[in-house]
Amino acid sequence: MSIRVTKQFSDNNVEEIIDVDVTPVMNMFIILIPFLISMAVFTQMSILSFSVPPDAGSGLDQSNGKPKLKMTIVVTNEYLAITHGEKMLDSIPIFDNNLTKNILLEKLKTRRNEIGEQNEVVIAVRDVVKFQNMVRVMDSCRSAGFQKIGLSSATADASRGV
Amino acid sequence: MITVSKRNPGNAERSSTFKPQLTSLVDVMTILLVFLIKSFSAEGNLITPSGDLKLPDSQSQECVRLINSIKITRGNICTDDKVIADIRNIEHSDSMMIPELYSVLSTNKKYNGKTELMIESDRDTPFEIIKKVMYTCSQAGKTDFTILVLREE
Structure with a gap:
């Protein structure tokens, strides 16, 4: 030089x-x-914690002794459904993963404020749903402010129990 | 700098100097250094995921801890790099329990007394398999689950 x-x-x-x-x-x-x-670390890894539903939070409402209702997100390959008890709050069709994730995040934030700042949510997943889609929904729940996530299985036909 | 002596038959010994151009080499080194400093991690990689599984992407920022783990690859379920069950058999089974996994979790000393377990699963694994693995783990006393994911930028 x-x-x-x-x-x-x-x-x-x-x-x-x-x-x-x-x-x-x-x-x-x-x-x-x-x-x-x-x-050097070329792939950054992290972890996501969750529980099976009985450990997601206290099961009974202190005021009336009845089971506490938790917001539930039903995950299928065709749509995402947000429910609270037996009431269906929202249904989001799946057409583009990123777009669906953003819509879900907005809906979850709105519904969380409406039902009183709950910190617990249950994700009910159908058997055929891929692991990646389940993780995306868990991400949205974390971003919406839910601290405790419970994971459960969703039946394809709830009325028949299958 | 390299000094080379040329011997000619008629003349006395004459020396000439070659100066290798190091500019481009220093440029490459500088770019490499910046890239490596950017990807430097004082902790290093605590966990190396198995080669035959593609972890799901997530926005989670929670740091990886060393926890006992179960690997669900595209073809098998493994613990400690030992194949313990075939995915196809689990898919075709009507039972929620995976006996091979249950016997490993309940007999191996490594898993005794610990309720936390990490699931390293391929992103395309159907929930049916995850559900059966989780059910078996909960029967073996593991109730706190974590999922290993790739952090999205």
């Missing part, structure tokens, strides 16, 4: 080449790069 320097004298131009010694820089690179390669 050289730097060309031109010095202006009164009578003529004199060109002088200064050599920069890069050997120490190269030595530093050669030591640093193997160290950094050994400590």
Whole structure:
């Protein structure tokens, strides 16, 4: 590596080449790069915690002794349904994963405020649903403010129990 | 800098100097250094996922902890890199219990007395398999589950 320097004298131009010694820089690179390669993480991983429904929260309402109603999200391959007890609150058709996720997030935030800032939600998943879709719904629940997530199985035909 | 001596028959020994151009090499090293510093992690990778499973993407920021884990790959269920059950047999079974998994969880000392378990599953695994694994684990006393996911940027 050289730097060309031109010095202006009164009578003529004199060109002088200064050599920069890069050997120490190269030595530093050669030591640093193997160290950094050994400590580099190319895929960032994290974990998602959940419980089976009985451990998701206290089961009984303290005021009347009846089971506490929790918001439930039914996950199928065709739609997502938000229910509270026997009441169907929303139904979101699945056509684009990102769009559906955003719609679900908005609906969950709205419904969570309406039913009194609950921190628990149950995700009921049909047998044929892929694991990735279930994780997306869990993400939306976390983003909407639900701290405790319970996982359960959804029957294809609830009236017949299958 | 490399000094090379050329011997000519008629003349005395004459030396010439080759100066290798290191500019491009230093440029490459600098780019590499910046990239590696960006992906540097003081903790390193605590868990290396199995090669035959593709973990689901998630926005979760919860840090990975070392917990006992079960791997659900595209073809098998494994613990400690040992295949313990075939996915096709589980799919065709009407029972919710996976006997092979239950016997590992209840007899292996590593799993005794701990209620927490991590599930490393392929993103395309149907919930039916996850449900049966979770049911078997809960029968073996494991009630707190975590899922290993790839963090979305």
